[in-house]
């Protein structure tokens with residue numbers, strides 16, 4: 081990746097903010113030691129304490145809306161992301177790629193730094209929460225786990241799993257995320273690699289490290305980070321690292337040799353950009369994710385015969401099984417680990433019990449996925465066409481035959497009298513219906529503005545068309 | 548979300564219960580003619596006093612819509628009575644049509660206001676009368692519609708998905724989900740679906756008339772239901788499901804409604820056909836979600852069948868052919884995906 085050469089940070093609103101942030105910006109090898117950092121944070125040229133400048137940049141970036149809330153600003157950020165994604169998804173992505181990602185989050189003392197506003201820690205958590213949602217939107221069959229590194233140790237915050245809500249819940253519990261000590265990149269990567277050891281090599285194994293420290297404090301011992309690097313290459317774990325503190329040689333080495341990406345975040349927006357770059361599925365996987373239908377039929381459904389061919393061309397079909405989730409009653413033996421466990425999923429073809437999906441059935445080779453995971457992407461396939469605004473004159477003419485209430489939320493539409501009053505005002509705004517009605521071209525139902533937004537942004541199903 | 552086993556909140560916020568009632572005429576005519584599997588097997592009539600001791604031995608018997616509505620009204624009144632500020636919204640789903648029954652928009656338009664009955668707590672009275680009125684209106688509407696269409700639409704599946712989308716729009720408009728940052732206790736909302744239609748249910752899979760509209764709609768079946776599930780998940784709204792056709796009728800469980808309740812952490816329960824519905828409604832569905840694990844408890848949840856519906860024939864499949872790009876599901880191998888070409 082071309083690191084930041086073309087990147088221009090957006091110019092902040094005021095000059096004096098610029099003066100503060102210039103020194104603070106973690107350019108390549110600008111800051112090397114704690115002592116330099118502490119001087120920078122003590123006071124800047126204008127004699128202002130760092131904590132006095134605390135709110136500066138957030139005021140400039142975030143605009144309040146009329147009621148003094150920040151929702152509008154947040155919404156516009158989200159909307160920007162969606163538009164960007166809509167552009168990205170023009171090119172065919174192989175959504176079927178089973179990605180397994182461990183996010184390694186640096187929680188050393190260094191994340192308390194305030195060079196990223198409000199602090200590195202808060203910013204990382206805020207970004208991670210939206211990142212997780214976006215990631216699962218684009219990788220419906222993916223699984224994500226979270227590893228924390230602090231006090232030179234690594235711990236698994238969330239084991240590998242496919243439910244974004246679990247991860248979001250864990251990331252919102254700040255008591256469990258107290259930063260402390262120094263970070264060991266080696267331990268973090270080792271734990272992530274161990275957490276993925278049981279996964280089939282046919283799926284894409286990845287780590288994304290959000291590294292805030294200046295250097296890694298790894299255990300002394302016979303096993304060095306360079307040996308770990310070799311093991312990662314061997315196990316085909318694509319390791320990407322985003323540094324918040326400048327160029328770090330070992331990080332770049334690890335990323336480049338394992339096929340991952342390395343980047344140095346310059347400011348908040350750049351950090352977000354670097355993180356979001358890792359959301360679309362990788363262009364080519366290490367091995368064929370699963371067999372294509374034609375080859376599968378030729379091989380009579382047995383996996384071994386197909387071997388590790390090149391990935392099937394885009395648009396090819398794959399055989400997938402939809403399992404039955406077993407009740408968490410008694411313990412039964414699973415085929416993936418050979419252990420007695422509660423719950424699990426039953427392969428629809430051979431009936432063997434698997435601990436977790438998506439996975440390839442250990443016995444019959446069938447790719448077993450949970451159908452709701454596929455359903456996460458249905459709204460891409462069956463989008464609700466935009467509703468038309470209902471012009472004023474049509475609204476007046478047909479008023480008698482129009483439904484008096486919204487077909488979604490059942491709120492009353494403006495009456496003829498109210499329309500007459502509003503006419504002058506409402507007609508101007510672009511895309512706003514002067515009659516307050518938004519009509520589905522297919523089912524001819526009218527909806528209010530709130531429902532129009534909700535149906536297109538969240539629900540993705542037209543209440544009128546679905547009856 | 549698992550609640551710690553020992554602790555539970557001392558008080559819960561006011562709760563909005565959104566009920567989606569399946570009033571499909573064919574389903575109810577089936578339910579009202581359920582026969583015990585073996586007439587010799589059924590025990591002699593039980594005296595009302597000892598009824599609850601012998602519930603398990605109660606015979607499998609029919610239930611009619613009016614009988615069920617009586618039970619339902621008691622349940623809804625209990626919900627209103629159990630906490631100040633609790634509210635009820637009722638949607639009905641008939642053959643291919645859904646409608647808000649209560650509260651009716653715009654109130655009573657003049658001709659006959661609600662009759663104040665001096666001996667009835669007024670929220671109860673409003674609910675009873677409003678619901679009765681809404682239901683009568685809808686049934687009258689449905690009758691004329693069926694007559695106009697020569698019974699044409701009668702085979703359409705109940706529009707539960709449509710009712711669910713309306714319910715979610717209603718929630719979005721009237722009690723929007725709290726923003727992630729605010730910790731202030733907000734009103735709690737849940738959806739309870741009462742399904743009367745046997746078979747895989749609520750999807751349009753086993754119905755030929757449903758495929759004719761084609762296109763992306765699928766008549767609000769599987770795709771629509773799944774979209775509702777994700778919208779409900781986002782807003783943290785549990786979808787509870789009570790399905791009435793008992794297993795003894797040999798019909799399939801509504802697997803997609805079961806998936807919906809599993810995915811939104813709601814309760815799914817299938818009636819056994821042996822009466823006791825009022826008690827089941829109260830013990831399983833009355834407690835607000837925050838109190839369901841402790842001090843109350845839920846019935847153990849069954850195995851969840853995660854089968855899907857193919858896009859080509861709307862068949863329920865357990866092994867399907869899935870496009871590697873767009874994840875469309877087909878039941879037969881195709882040389883190239885029909886959805887993305």
Ligand SMILES: [Zn+2]
Nearest residue numbers: 414416417435
């Ligand atoms: Zn296992």
Ligand SMILES: [Zn+2]
Nearest residue numbers: 427430441444
């Ligand atoms: Zn199998």
Ligand SMILES: [Zn+2]
Nearest residue numbers: 486489528531
């Ligand atoms: Zn509306």
Ligand SMILES: [Zn+2]
Nearest residue numbers: 520523542545
């Ligand atoms: Zn429509």
Ligand SMILES: [Zn+2]
Nearest residue numbers: 857859860878
């Ligand atoms: Zn098919």
Ligand SMILES: [Zn+2]
Nearest residue numbers: 870873884887
């Ligand atoms: Zn496709």
